[in-house]
Amino acid sequence: MKMMMLMIWKEFLHLKKDKLSIKLMIFPVILQALIMGYALTTEVKHTPVAVLDNSKSVSSRSLIESIRNNYLFDFRPQATSPSEIRKRIDAGELRLGLIIKDDFEKSLKSGSGTDVELVIDGQDANSSNVASGYMNAIISQWGMAYLKKQAQNQGKDIDIIIPVKVNTVILFNPMLKSSWYMVPALVVLLITMVTSLLSGLSIVKEKEKGTLEQLMVTPVKPIHLIFGKTVPYFIVGFIELAIFFAFVLVWFGIPFRGSFAVLMLFAAVYMISSLGVGILTSTIARTPQQVLFLIWFILIFFILLSGFFIPVENMPQWVRSVTAINPVKYFMFAVRELCLKGTALSVLFPQLVKLGIIGIVVFFASVRLFNRRAG
Amino acid sequence: MFKRLYAIVVKEIYHISRDWQTMMIIILMPVMMMFLYGYALTMDLKDVPVIVEDPELSKEAALVTKDIDASTLFSVIGTVSSAQEPAELLKKYHAKMIVRFPVSFAKDLRSGAGGANIQVLIDGSDANTGTILRNTIGNVITKSVLDMLNIIQPKAVTVHPVVLYNAQQKSALYFVPGLMAIILLMISAMLTSLTITREKELGTMEQLLVTPLHPAEIIIGKILPYMFIAAIVGVLIMIVGRYFFDVRIAGSIPLLAVTGSIYIFTSLAIGLLISTVAAKQQDAMMIVLPVTMLPTIILSGFIFPVSSMPAILQAITCIVPATYFLEIIRGIVLKGVGLSILLKPVLILLGIGLLLVIVAVKRFRVKL
Numbered sequence: 001m002k003m004m005m006l007m008i009w010k011e012f013l014h015l016k017k018d019k020l021s022i023k024l025m026i027f028p029v030i031l032q033a034l035i036m037g038y039a040l041t042t043e044v045k046h047t048p049v050a051v052l053d054n055s056k057s058v059s060s061r062s063l064i065e066s067i068r069n070n071y072l073f074d075f076r077p078q079a080t081s082p083s084e085i086r087k088r089i090d091a092g093e094l095r096l097g098l099i100i101k102d103d104f105e106k107s108l109k110s111g112s113g114t115d116v117e118l119v120i121d122g123q124d125a126n127s128s129n130v131a132s133g134y135m136n137a138i139i140s141q142w143g144m145a146y147l148k149k150q151a152q153n154q155g156k157d158i159d160i161i162i163p164v165k166v167n168t169v170i171l172f173n174p175m176l177k178s179s180w181y182m183v184p185a186l187v188v189l190l191i192t193m194v195t196s197l198l199s200g201l202s203i204v205k206e207k208e209k210g211t212l213e214q215l216m217v218t219p220v221k222p223i224h225l226i227f228g229k230t231v232p233y234f235i236v237g238f239i240e241l242a243i244f245f246a247f248v249l250v251w252f253g254i255p256f257r258g259s260f261a262v263l264m265l266f267a268a269v270y271m272i273s274s275l276g277v278g279i280l281t282s283t284i285a286r287t288p289q290q291v292l293f294l295i296w297f298i299l300i301f302f303i304l305l306s307g308f309f310i311p312v313e314n315m316p317q318w319v320r321s322v323t324a325i326n327p328v329k330y331f332m333f334a335v336r337e338l339c340l341k342g343t344a345l346s347v348l349f350p351q352l353v354k355l356g357i358i359g360i361v362v363f364f365a366s367v368r369l370f371n372r373r374a375g
Numbered sequence: 376m377f378k379r380l381y382a383i384v385v386k387e388i389y390h391i392s393r394d395w396q397t398m399m400i401i402i403l404m405p406v407m408m409m410f411l412y413g414y415a416l417t418m419d420l421k422d423v424p425v426i427v428e429d430p431e432l433s434k435e436a437a438l439v440t441k442d443i444d445a446s447t448l449f450s451v452i453g454t455v456s457s458a459q460e461p462a463e464l465l466k467k468y469h470a471k472m473i474v475r476f477p478v479s480f481a482k483d484l485r486s487g488a489g490g491a492n493i494q495v496l497i498d499g500s501d502a503n504t505g506t507i508l509r510n511t512i513g514n515v516i517t518k519s520v521l522d523m524l525n526i527i528q529p530k531a532v533t534v535h536p537v538v539l540y541n542a543q544q545k546s547a548l549y550f551v552p553g554l555m556a557i558i559l560l561m562i563s564a565m566l567t568s569l570t571i572t573r574e575k576e577l578g579t580m581e582q583l584l585v586t587p588l589h590p591a592e593i594i595i596g597k598i599l600p601y602m603f604i605a606a607i608v609g610v611l612i613m614i615v616g617r618y619f620f621d622v623r624i625a626g627s628i629p630l631l632a633v634t635g636s637i638y639i640f641t642s643l644a645i646g647l648l649i650s651t652v653a654a655k656q657q658d659a660m661m662i663v664l665p666v667t668m669l670p671t672i673i674l675s676g677f678i679f680p681v682s683s684m685p686a687i688l689q690a691i692t693c694i695v696p697a698t699y700f701l702e703i704i705r706g707i708v709l710k711g712v713g714l715s716i717l718l719k720p721v722l723i724l725l726g727i728g729l730l731l732v733i734v735a736v737k738r739f740r741v742k743l
Contacts, residue, residue: 038688041680041683041684048682090710090712126419128505132536135534142532143530146532165486166516171498180500309678310416
């Protein structure tokens with residue numbers, strides 16, 4: 001036990017002397033959190049749109065006005081022909097083009113209804129889906145208002161014709177802000193990078209300098225060494241997580257509805273895996289550069305398959321079964337649930353157990369491998 | 376001159392074939408990325424879990440529920456008679472939406488006085504999914520009810536969508552050209568900066584410099600193999616895209632080849648510049664990842680739409696070369712537009728590349 005404490009103390013001394021690592025833990029993380037917090041948005045705003053108004057009537061102008069007043073769209077100068085709309089979409093100036101026919105008002109008044117054409121730049125399926133959904137909603141809202149007015153003039157009530165009303169209520173994130181979902185997950189990624197990289201580099205540095213061999217001939221056992229290398233980063237990671245989490249929540253105005261103690265419990269269990277990954281790579285690698293490379297490689301897959309920006313539920317079944325061994329997925333899920341929904345520990349318990357199993361397996365695998373290599 | 380250049384090229388090819396790291400970046404990475412983005416990472420939502428609250432278990436509500444379940448977007452995972460705490464239900468069963476029918480749904484429908492009110496609770500924590508659910512559910516329910524009662528919906532304006540370029544709305548079509556920008560950058564910028572710093576780190580760069588070789592020959596000889604590898608990988612990506620993900624090149628292939636080469640040139644220039652700053656391979660990695668890879672993935676419009684970002688970040692995207700290459704490659708592959716429309720991004724990309732090369736060459740001379 002004393003041996004272990006000494007190793008931990010030694011590692012803290014290293015850390016204190018290593019100005020670069022300390023800087024690496026703080027500044028890039030803050031910068032990345034800020035940049036990505038703003039950049040990683042799946043919201044679709046300011047979609048550039050132009051209208052071709054062949055009708056040039058009171059009604060068409062009223063419809064255009066209701067689109068123009070919407071902040072979701074950037075209104076661009078009117079087009080004069082369908083081919084011009086196509087050309088401007090080709091050039092990337094527009095994402096949507098609305099074509100109003102010349103008999104727009106006449107068909108409306110006749111009661112048969114009219115139609116408009118919406119030309120959509122479909123390259124990005126997700127964004128174009130959302131943008132055209134907004135446009136559809138605005139147009140049908142305008143249409144309903146028009147019908148209502150028409151019916152009122154004839155002394156009827158439109159509500160009777162459609163006997164159902166759907167009221168949607170958005171829970172947990174009523175403004176549907178992307179940052180509420182992405183930023184807490186971002187902290188998870190940053191903490192993963194910091195803890196796995198630092199623990200990975202710390203062992204391989206001793207290898208490079210040849211001091212690992214010196215340590216091996218002392219009575220220090222490999223297990224002491226590994227604990228000595230991980231415990232300081234565990235503590236540092238823990239503190240860093242708490243501080244960064246508080247910082248971004250305040251900065252981006254994100255609520256935290258769950259229990260902070262549960263979050264910390266998850267963080268502690270999670271860090272066993274992320275530190276384990278660091279130890280595992282540094283056992284395999286011979287130089288710091290190889291550690292960097294391997295961790296970067298592993299993290300790409302952990303991140304892509306964590307549900308960070310693409311929901312795991314969208315993935316095919318076999319990929320979903322692969323993600324079952326991804327610790328980032330469980331921790332990210334728990335953090336988001338705790339933040340936005342305030343989910344209780346009893347509901348999140350299965351995640352905690354899986355996370356714990358993964359952590360123990362990774363950690364023991366790395367310890368065994370280290371023992372073999374060292375011995 | 377060519378003989379000496381050739382010798383350096385051969386030497387570099389030996390290096391590449393013996394280094395597992397380089398081979399991983401060249402072969403494993405593109406294959407896995409293509410595979411993941413092509414098959415696994417899709418933004419297309421389907422079968423979102425929905426819970427239905429139906430207190431009277433009417434046949435009308437059952438019909439609407441069936442219609443909701445039948446749409447590709449939703450999948451009804453259960454019906455409850457009363458949802459006392461809907462938020463808890465959502466959390467417990469990982470559902471994204473609760474559709475709450477009123478107690479007297481069947482009667483309200485036919486009452487004639489205002490009709491029935493259906494409340495829909497949506498889990499908005501994932502804003503993107505929440506938005507799509509909100510935009511869709513109202514129409515699904517209204518249509519189902521109207522069909523059931525044989526009412527023709529009075530509609531003033533019908534919107535006819537015309538989807539250009541990607542009529543089936545598949546994510547893969549958008550991701551595959553985007554991956555090209557990332558993989559080419561990875562090969563060109565990361566590998567060149569690593570190979571040059573490796574010679575520095577091992578001290579062999581000095582040995583090379585005292586040989587009759589001109590510094591320019593060393594650099595060009597070291598870079599040429601990576602240019603060819605990047606070009607070959609680029610072609611392979613397009614072939615895999617064509618035969619596995621059905622990404623057809625709508626525009627001119629020669630234009631794609633030329634602009635792709637310009638992008639490779641610009642990426643190599645970035646790598647070269649980094650290698651003049653970094654003394655060790657580790658430093659090169661540390662610079663490459665945050666300075667080139669991250670902006671390319673996040674700030675280029677690869678996944679996250681640039682138009683939704685704040686103004687400062689939009690300004691930063693203007694100096695990321697991948698922003699222009701993405702505009703070009705998506706323009707050629709998906710839209711099929713020609714050089715006349717793409718002239719601006721092509722010139723800017725070329726300009727950035729030339730500027731970086733000039734700076735890199737200047738710095739290189741000073742250092743050695």
